[in-house]
Amino acid sequence: MLNRFDMKSYRELRGLSYRQVADHCKVSHTMISEIEKGNKALTEYTYREILRGINAAYSKKQQEKLKQEVIQEEEKLKPAQKQIVGIQKNLKNM
Known part of the structure; x- marks a missing residue:
């Protein structure tokens, strides 16, 4: 089991905020913050x-x-796709 410091590092290394994590679990962002602070x-x-x-x-x-x-x-790719369509139309008209 990770300790609170490791868990904080794990979260921060992934560039996640407390709120982003809380949106995906049953723990509030406030509680996550309090746990990481040791409170x-x-x-x-x-x-x-x-x-x-x-x-x-x-x-x-x-x-x-x-x-x-x-x-x-x-x-x-859009410019190249437009070119291809243009070429296809020219070929059909030949």
Whole structure:
């Protein structure tokens, strides 16, 4: 089991806020903050929930990043696709 410092590092290395993690688990962002600061005890339940939240939030973040990369690549291809359509039309008219 990770301690509160390791859990904080695990969250921060993934670039996640308390709220992002809390959106994916049954622990409030306030409670996550209090646990990481040492003001609240880390139970096995909260430990598992927070780690589940970190993993789910990070997965969502990575999926969104991948979607953006795909959109950017599709935008780069649009001029070439228009050229191909133009060429196809010219070939049909021959």
